[in-house]
Amino acid sequence: MSEEYDNNKSYQAQSSEVMDGSTGSVNPDIDYVRPSEVGEQELYHPHSFIEKWVFCQDAKVIGVQYFLTAVFTGVVGLILSWLMRLQLGFPELAGFMTAEHYYQFVTMHGMIMVVYFLTALFLGGFGNYLIPLMVGARDMVFPYVNMLSFWMFFVAVAVLMASFFVPGGPTGAGWTLYPPQTILEGTPGAGMGILLMLISLSLFVIGFTMGGLNYMITILQARTRGMTLMRMPLTVWGIFTATVLAMLAFPALLVSAIMMTLDKVLQTSFFMPTILKAGEVLEYGGGSPILFQHLFWFFGHPEVYIVALPAFGIVSDLISVHARKNIFGYRMMVWAIVGIGALSFFVWAHHMYVSGMNPWFGFFFATTTLIIAVPTAMKVYNWILTLWRGNIRINVVMLWCLGFIVTFVNGGITGIFLGNVSVDVPLSDTYFVIAHFHMVMGIAPLMVIMGAVYHWFPLVAGKMLDEGLGKWHFWITFLGAYSIYFPMHYLGFIGVPRRYFEMYDSPYMTSAVGMNEFISIAAFIVGAAQFILIFNIIKTLKTGKKAEQNPWKANSLEWYTSTVPPEHGNFGERLPVVHRWPYDFSVPGAKEDYIPQTTAPSEVIHTEVEKT
Amino acid sequence: MSEPKIDGFELKPGFKGMASDTASDQTMFKGVHWGKAMMWIFLLSDTFVFSCFLISYMKGRGSTPVEWPNPSEVFALEAFGVPVPLLLIALMTFVLITSSGTMAIAVKYGYEKNRKMCGWLLLATALGGLTFVGMQAYEWSKLIHEGVRPWENPFGAAQFGSFFFMITGFHGFHVSIGVIFLFIYTYKVFAGHYEKGKKGWFTKLKGDYVEIEILGLYWHFVDLVWVFIFAFFYLW
Numbered sequence: 001m002s003e004e005y006d007n008n009k010s011y012q013a014q015s016s017e018v019m020d021g022s023t024g025s026v027n028p029d030i031d032y033v034r035p036s037e038v039g040e041q042e043l044y045h046p047h048s049f050i051e052k053w054v055f056c057q058d059a060k061v062i063g064v065q066y067f068l069t070a071v072f073t074g075v076v077g078l079i080l081s082w083l084m085r086l087q088l089g090f091p092e093l094a095g096f097m098t099a100e101h102y103y104q105f106v107t108m109h110g111m112i113m114v115v116y117f118l119t120a121l122f123l124g125g126f127g128n129y130l131i132p133l134m135v136g137a138r139d140m141v142f143p144y145v146n147m148l149s150f151w152m153f154f155v156a157v158a159v160l161m162a163s164f165f166v167p168g169g170p171t172g173a174g175w176t177l178y179p180p181q182t183i184l185e186g187t188p189g190a191g192m193g194i195l196l197m198l199i200s201l202s203l204f205v206i207g208f209t210m211g212g213l214n215y216m217i218t219i220l221q222a223r224t225r226g227m228t229l230m231r232m233p234l235t236v237w238g239i240f241t242a243t244v245l246a247m248l249a250f251p252a253l254l255v256s257a258i259m260m261t262l263d264k265v266l267q268t269s270f271f272m273p274t275i276l277k278a279g280e281v282l283e284y285g286g287g288s289p290i291l292f293q294h295l296f297w298f299f300g301h302p303e304v305y306i307v308a309l310p311a312f313g314i315v316s317d318l319i320s321v322h323a324r325k326n327i328f329g330y331r332m333m334v335w336a337i338v339g340i341g342a343l344s345f346f347v348w349a350h351h352m353y354v355s356g357m358n359p360w361f362g363f364f365f366a367t368t369t370l371i372i373a374v375p376t377a378m379k380v381y382n383w384i385l386t387l388w389r390g391n392i393r394i395n396v397v398m399l400w401c402l403g404f405i406v407t408f409v410n411g412g413i414t415g416i417f418l419g420n421v422s423v424d425v426p427l428s429d430t431y432f433v434i435a436h437f438h439m440v441m442g443i444a445p446l447m448v449i450m451g452a453v454y455h456w457f458p459l460v461a462g463k464m465l466d467e468g469l470g471k472w473h474f475w476i477t478f479l480g481a482y483s484i485y486f487p488m489h490y491l492g493f494i495g496v497p498r499r500y501f502e503m504y505d506s507p508y509m510t511s512a513v514g515m516n517e518f519i520s521i522a523a524f525i526v527g528a529a530q531f532i533l534i535f536n537i538i539k540t541l542k543t544g545k546k547a548e549q550n551p552w553k554a555n556s557l558e559w560y561t562s563t564v565p566p567e568h569g570n571f572g573e574r575l576p577v578v579h580r581w582p583y584d585f586s587v588p589g590a591k592e593d594y595i596p597q598t599t600a601p602s603e604v605i606h607t608e609v610e611k612t
Numbered sequence: 613m614s615e616p617k618i619d620g621f622e623l624k625p626g627f628k629g630m631a632s633d634t635a636s637d638q639t640m641f642k643g644v645h646w647g648k649a650m651m652w653i654f655l656l657s658d659t660f661v662f663s664c665f666l667i668s669y670m671k672g673r674g675s676t677p678v679e680w681p682n683p684s685e686v687f688a689l690e691a692f693g694v695p696v697p698l699l700l701i702a703l704m705t706f707v708l709i710t711s712s713g714t715m716a717i718a719v720k721y722g723y724e725k726n727r728k729m730c731g732w733l734l735l736a737t738a739l740g741g742l743t744f745v746g747m748q749a750y751e752w753s754k755l756i757h758e759g760v761r762p763w764e765n766p767f768g769a770a771q772f773g774s775f776f777f778m779i780t781g782f783h784g785f786h787v788s789i790g791v792i793f794l795f796i797y798t799y800k801v802f803a804g805h806y807e808k809g810k811k812g813w814f815t816k817l818k819g820d821y822v823e824i825e826i827l828g829l830y831w832h833f834v835d836l837v838w839v840f841i842f843a844f845f846y847l848w
Contacts, residue, residue, distance in 0.1 A: 034620030037638050044816045141646045144815040209657060213650045220640045221649055228637045247653065251660035255668065259778070267763040268774035270672060283763070286676040286771055291668060298664075578637070 031600040033226040033577050041138045041222070043569060055151070057143035058568045059214075062150045063129030064460065069150075070121040073157055077112035078527050080105040089520025091502060099501040100188040103172030106499055107189075108164075110175025111197070114303065115204060116157055118445055122310035123208070123246065124153060126452060127215050127239045129460065133558035134236050136224025136576050138569050140214040149214070152207025159200040166192035174499060176296060179271035179289050183264045184282075195264060198257045205254045208246060215243045224557075226578035230334065231597070231612055233556045233582045234327065237334050238313020241341040242306045248345070249302035256295040263287070293355055297348035304441050305344040309337055311448040312379055315404050317582070318451050319383055321554045322398040323390030324593050326583035326610065328382045336375035336382075343372045353424045362421045369419035373412070380409055391586060391593070396470035397552075400451030403478045404444050411440025414489065429499070432492020435485045443481045450474070450533065458547035459558060462565050463540050473532040480526035487515045553594045556582035560598060581612035616643020645822045651829045658786075662837050665782065666844055669775045681767030683846050686755070701846050704747045705838065708787075711740025712835045719828045722801070722821040730824065731801040737831065738794035741787050748784050752777070776845065783841055786834045790827075797827055 046052040056062060084105050087094040128146065132139050140146045163170040172188030173181060181187050183194055219232070219240045259270040263284075271292040272284035320327040327333060349357065349365040383405055392398060414436040418424045427433065450473070457465050496503070496512050503512060550559035562572030576598045584595035589607035601609075616623070623642060624632055633642050641649055673680055684697035691699055718733035755776075759766045765773040800806070801824070809818050 033637075037618055037621075037642070042817050142650065142815075144817075209654070212657075213654055216653055217646050217650045221638075221644065221646050223638050226637050228635060229640070230635070231637075247657040248660050251657060252664050255661060255664035258782075259668065262762065262774065262778060266774075268778075269763070269770055270668065270774060286678060286769060288671060288675050291671050291675075295664060295668065 030605075031579070031602050033579070036225055036575075038222065041141070043139060044143065045568060055147055057139070057147045059128045059132050059140040059143065059146060060460075060566065060568075060570075062140075062146055063125050063127070065150050066120055066124030066128060066153065067126075069154055069157055070117050070125055073112050073160075074117040074121070076161070077109050077117055078530065080109040080112070082524060082527055084109065085520040085523040087501065089517045089523075100169075100172055102501045103174070103499070104170050104188050104193075107172050107175055107177075108160075108170050112160070113442065114175065114307070115201070116160065118307045118441075119208075119246070119303070120153060121449060122307060122445070123215065123239060123243060124150065124211055126235070126310060126314065127243070128211070129456070130235055130558060131215055131218050131239060132222075133561065133566065133570055134233050134556055135219055135222065136227050136557050136571070136578060137218055137222040138571070138575070141217045141222050142214050145210045146214045149207050149211035152203055152210065156200045156203035156207060159196050159203060163189070163193045163196035163200070166196065168193055171197045176293075176300070177260070178296075179260060179263065179287075179292050180273065180275060180284070183260065183272075184275070184277070195261065198261045198264070201257045202254055202261075205250045205257075208250060212243045212247050215239060216247070224575045224578060230331065231578055231581045234313040234316040234330070234333055234337070235310070236313070237337050238310040238316075241337050242309040245302040245309070245341050245344060246306050249299045249306070251299075252295045253299035256292055256299070259295075260292065290352075290355060290357065293352050294349070297351045298345075300351060301348040302341075302344045304437075305340060307441050307445050309341060311404070311445040312337060314452050315401050315448045316379075316383065316386075317556070318397055318448075318455055319386050319401050320583050320585065321455075321552050322395065322401070323387050323392045324585045325386055325390035326581075326585055328385035328388075329378075330581065330583060332378060333382055336379050339375045340372060343368060343375075347372060350419055350424075353421050354428050359421070366419055366421050370416065373416055373419075376412060380405065380412075395454075396465075396467055396474060397451045397455045399471065399474045399478075400447045400454065403474065404447040404451065407439055407447060407478075407481070408444040411436055411438075411444055415440055426495075427492055429497055430492035431488040431496050431498055434498050435488035435492060438488075439485050443485065447478075450477070453533070455552065456558075457537070457540070458551050458564075460565055461541060461544075462547055463544035464547045464551060465540050466536050466544070469532055469536040469539075473529055473536070476529035476532075477526055480522050480529065483522035484519050484526060487519055491515060553592070554582070555584060555594050555596045557597055560596060580609060584609055618642055645820075645826075647826045648822060648829070651826045655829065655833045658833065662783075662840070665779050666840060669779060669844065672771045672775055673769075676769040676771050678769040680769050681765065681772050683848070686760075686767055686772075687751075687846055698846055700747060700751055701842065704744055704751075705842055707740050707747070708744045708835055708838055711737045711744070712832050714740065715828045715831045719825045722824040725807075725821070727801055727804060727807065730821075731798055734794055734798040734801060734824070738791055738798055741791040741794060741831075745784055745787055745791065748780060748787075752780075779841060779845065783834070783837055786837070790831050790834055793827055794831070797824060 044057055046056060046058075051057075053061065056065070083094070083097065084102065087097050087102055128140070131137075168189050168191045170189045171177070171182065171194040173190075173194065177194070177197070183190055187194075189197075219236060223232075259268075262268045263270055263272055267283055269284045269287035271289050272282075272287040273289060274285040275282040316327050316333060346368045347365055349361060350369045353362050383401075414432070418427060418433065418436055454465050454470055457463070491512055494511060547564065549564050552559075557576055557578070558566075560576060561567075561570055578597045579600050580595065580597055582597050584590075584599075586593045587595055587604070587607045587609050590604055590609075595604055595607075595609065621636060621642070622632075623629060634640055636642075685695075687701055688695040688697045689699040690696075714733045714736040718730050718737060721729040721733060755773075760773045760776070762774050762777045764770050800819070803810075806819055806821055806823075811818055
């Protein structure tokens with residue numbers, strides 16, 4: 001497969017260059033692709049076990065390293081959520097847990113899942129593995145910096161985990177870390193815990209910046225011949241736009257982390273107003289807690305899309321491949337991704353409607369928030385229209401994709417409620433909010449991750465994951481996730497506040513107790529179901545069926561490497577030459593129902609391929 | 613630098629050119645070295661860092677209940693028995709902007725493969741940066757001597773010291789990093805690493821004089837940031 005591809009197509013293009021060396025003129029050869037601008041990338045090949053598997057400069061190994069580290073933190077976050085649910089559903093069984101413990105679990109669960117799990121998994125994991133393969137590059141453009149990026153992330157995770165073991169434990173201020181309470185005595189982990197959290201976040205930002213520069217420059221400056229921006233798979237577009245967002249949003253997090261560290265360590269008062277505590281005026285005074293909220297959410301809202309956009313991109317590719325149909329409205333999908341990314345910088349204060357800021361300010365942000373629904377809805381319609389009359393394979397990957405669409409629509413619609421100031425005010429800080437963001441940025445992206453794992457595992461490991469176990473995994477997760485989060489909407493309506501350790505004798509007690517027990521049981525089951533995937537991976541690695549090259553009959557370049565799994569340098573002797581977009585599925589007149597990106601136009605001259 | 617020549621691709625001027633470059637394959641910024649593109653994007657990200665600092669400073673200064681100290685009094689330096697406002701800062705700014713000039717010429721000589729001149733000018737730039745950091749250290753010690761601390765100061769709002777030390781400190785950190793790299797590259801140029809094709813210490817890859825230009829981009833950026841800090845902190 002790969003040899004045929006290498007020898008025929010790229011040589012054909014080569015010979016056409018010789019025939020026609022003139023620039024800019026109309027070229028009669030329809031297979032012509034202009035020659036390479038950038039010479040061969042110089043790669044450093046590893047010489048030892050450590051250079052090959054530990055301090056490795058190959059983006060694919062770095063991607064797997066990111067993936068595994070992120071999954072490890074994700075499992076920690078999962079266990080924390082179990083502990084929280086144990087307290088909420090069955091407090092009598094959770095006698096070991098104090099209110100302080102509960103707040104610490106809430107905080108660490110949130111921070112781990114948003115930053116160290118989802119962000120690292122999508123950008124560090126999938127980004128590193130897929131970008132060079134999908135754009136047809138040998139590796140990331142700065143492999144050494146890429147390696148540093150992972151190890152910086154690793155240190156950030158180590159520092160974060162260390163906060164579990166310091167005196168006072170990790171911070172319990174909530175993942176938003178709002179001052180002044182975050183660093184004041186009385187909040188759990190206000191000593192070492194919060195300090196380690198801030199240091200860890202700063203390290204994460206530095207590490208991510210190194211990776212992000214790599215992703216951006218690889219996509220912008222290291223594409224293969226024929227690979228235009230509008231021929232890139234949407235996965236690459238999603239990861240690219242998310243990386244741009246991250247490069248512009250993480251600075252605000254870094255700055256707020258630095259300022260809060262100084263407030264904590266040097267008793268400055270950037271965020272600290274005059275505080276009266278037990279009749280005593282504290283040393284702090286004159287700072288602005290709202291400033292922190294603005295900085296934090298200027299990071300925090302784009303962060304939502306940093307997680308969502310790669311998921312949008314990946315799911316588009318998965319749906320297209322498994323529905324054997326081109327993605328509906330490719331260009332619109334690209335512009336929707338870019339538009340959502342741009343808009344996401346103008347909506348941050350919708351997280352702050354109850355912060356006491358000027359109400360008119362809130363209405364401005366309500367408007368921008370609702371405008372975001374337009375490109376988002378466009379994407380949902382396009383996914384559905386891609387499925388429409390497609391040749392759908394109902395396999396595990398497709399199940400996850402369908403699960404994603406449903407869950408995402410669900411979470412998106414509750415977002416429209418919360419985006420309106422007057423509806424948000426009574427609902428803010430209730431379980432409705434929890435239900436909303438877990439649906440839209442927790443479960444929905446997670447479904448895409450699962451689909452992506454089942455889809456690309458044959459590429460990474462060369463073996464097919466077990467479909468039967470996969471279906472169990474999907475159905476338990478899908479139905480279970482709805483059992484967890486659907487009732488939470490109702491809990492929010494009756495006014496149950498979030499982040500409460502216990503309900504005591506509040507009026508919600510009677511209606512909330514049974515529901516909390518039900519949610520907790522569902523959460524235990526869904527959490528446990530995730531270990532099916534881990535079991536499936538281990539089982540497959542040991543005894544799984546060997547995957548053929550390109551088992552899904554996809555078009556994008558990652559399936560056309562010289563070996564499976566791809567080796568260092570990705571594409572063997574010659575880089576592929578691209579002639580089309582990756583969505584030429586079921587083209588009328590074509591022999592197969594797919595036309596790889598590398599197929600020259602002269603080979604499919606009698607078919608109705610899209611012009612890309 | 614001359615216009616890059618791209619085989620099989622016509623570079624057009626203006627917006628049309630931008631559109632056709634963007635729509636083309638392989639690269640978006642035609643003829644731009646990877647490292648150079650990376651530095652530009654890094655600097656964009658770093659701009660956001662400094663913007664966040666400066667906007668926080670404006671917010672902090674605007675909302676503090678205590679009066680803000682008068683910068684032209686606090687930053688005055690006694691020369692011949694007369695307090696001259698902003699004397700030291702003016703000197704610091706002059707030195708830093710001059711070093712930007714020597715850096716620019718170093719880049720030019722680098723591309724001309726004039727190893728010696730490039731090296732000397734890099735050294736001059738590094739020394740300029742070092743002088744700047746030294747003067748900043750002097751300014752810090754003078755203010756600390758007068759009782760200015762990150763958490764309090766005798767002149768007015770406590771946030772004055774907080775923002776001053778944080779922002780100038782963060783900028784000074786950038787300058788120091790730049791100085792370290794300037795010395796390293798001075799050594800590399802004088803030792804002729806680019807001519808010999810010697811591989812990098814860490815990356816194990818060959819370098820090129822374009823690295824001097826990339827370093828120059830960073831250095832000019834640090835300079836530009838200083839102009840903003842100067843305007844917002846010392847002149848306001």
